[in-house]
Amino acid sequence: MALEKVSCDFCGSTNNIIVASQTDLLYKTTNELFHVVKCADCQLNFTNPRPDKDSIKNFYVQDYSFHNTRNYIKKLFDKIFDLIANSYFVLIFNPFSILNPYLIQRIKPKVSDPVLERIKIFKKIKKQKILDIGCGSGTNSHFFGAKGCLKYYKKFANVVGCELSETARSNLNKLNILCYPSIDKIPISENNFDIIRMNWSLEHVDKPSQYFKFIKEHLAKDGMAVICIPNNEGHVYQNYPDCLELPIHFYHFSIRDIFKYAEKYGLKIKKVKTFSYPGLYYFSSKFYPSLSHYKNMSIFDAWKMNRTLNKSNSENGNDLLIILGL
Template identity: 40%
Template sequence: MTLEYVSCDYCGSDQATVVVRQTDKLHHTTDEYFTIVRCNVCGLHYTNPRPSPAEIARFYPSDYSFHGATPRWRELLSRLLDWCANGQVAWLIGLVPAVGRRLAARVRPRIPDPVLEYYRRGGQGAYLDIGCGSGRHAHYWGHASSVGSCQRFTQVAGVEASAAARELLAREGIDVWGDIDQVPLGRMFAVIRMNWSLEHVHSPSRYFRFIAERLLPGGRAVIAVPNYEGLIYRVAPDCVELPIHLYHFRACDIAAYADRFGLVVKAQHTFSYPEMFRAAGDAGLLPTAFADYGDIFWARAMMRSLKPFDDAGWGNDLLVVIERNGL
């Protein structure tokens, strides 16, 4: 395999310091080693050297993301289980140990989806999801916030690299393209979403430029990424998805990109959930006690203990709302 060496996407410097060197410890797609470097000029962290666009696909596990069609009954069951794990009945369900242990993985903080909130409050204008999968699931926010579901509010469209996922979207009459360069020049959007996809792209600046050019005046971009300043990356620096995560963002990095392209950060929030620590324990990146954290009560207690870190900006995931000013 041939790896490509790159300069910093933000400032162009080729002077960087190695901060992490590891193989794929989470998905086990390769035994090869990769490095994360920190730009000596602007501080951006990125994978270097890295697989080229032609090579990167082979490092994704077959079940990595939401590219397939999900039966409606599975979607409903998943929503029910999430409600059981995070609702007021959780304490009762937790009294059944086997059920409580299975639902523990679904315990997570309630983070309102800015996209769904915008349209529910009467927001107008077309919606584009970059990295939308099959359009049936919006990652953390599930089916209700997906491209397919948001058709009830507005005209929707997607950008998705998976040909199989694009075919499913096309069957539902949703405009979808394989790359942002294929989006017709005349198409403008009130909302653009990137759910845990910006860290996978080979040039973040290309996507910020697209957002700046395609947002309507007053439009917003909703970006969610792993937070490289998060608690888990502080206690377990190896807990990164190499080599498929090409960039490792902090809040200041997103703000710097936004400012460069004339965009304004309107809101940001970090958050964590217990399942990520369990997965790190399973992978041997944290003590095995995290892999065996037990039942739903333990998971909810852990989530409460994580909240001060979330509030301090140390949550493991980062949600940023960016707006385009203008008349």
């Protein structure tokens, strides 16, 4: 593995202090210790040093981030469990702990997908043109699921993908979806995307600044950019700081960081929302020692937690959704 030392992507500073050190507890690809540093000048948190372009591939497990397609039976079960988990009906299943892994991870707050909302509204007025950066294989998406992916969006909109994984790109090819391997391969003439989305992908990129610049240059005049990322100032990261996804998360953003990037690249903030779901605690309890007490969470506990964590309009949700415009 080759490591590279990087300067701050936002301000260029090389002054930083270590704020966390951890190995890959989640995917167990290595025992190597990685460090998260905080820029002494602008406070951006980033992994440093980090595996270089060639080495980082070794830390992505094969089924990472929905790069794989799903079969029909699994899809059907997903649908059934999703329906149960998001109704009061789920409480009936509290005594059946055997169902915990299937139901708890699906108990979620209602966060509507801004992309789907917009393309449905506009489908007859002006078919929207979407670019999904880090789109995976286009058949599923983190949090928004099977209706938050390019294959589904294609029913209502013109879709284009951008994805590093070659396997994922060949899947998209089969779906007749144009997909670029990186943003620098997207022609400058493609500058009228109504929607540019980054669904939990900005924390993985080499230089976030390039993406803000890209959005500024490629978004249509009244277009929107939807960015979803982990919120480094969210409840879980503040209380259990070892829950980091290292080394594959290069950046650990706060709301403030995104505001600063938006301002620097001339983008306006249209919406900010943070949210949490109990499945993160339940799933992570197997990997992170500090969360091990969540292993015994019941369906009722998860249901209560979902209500508590998402009750107030607070800024400490574990995930962050931001909509930007020109």
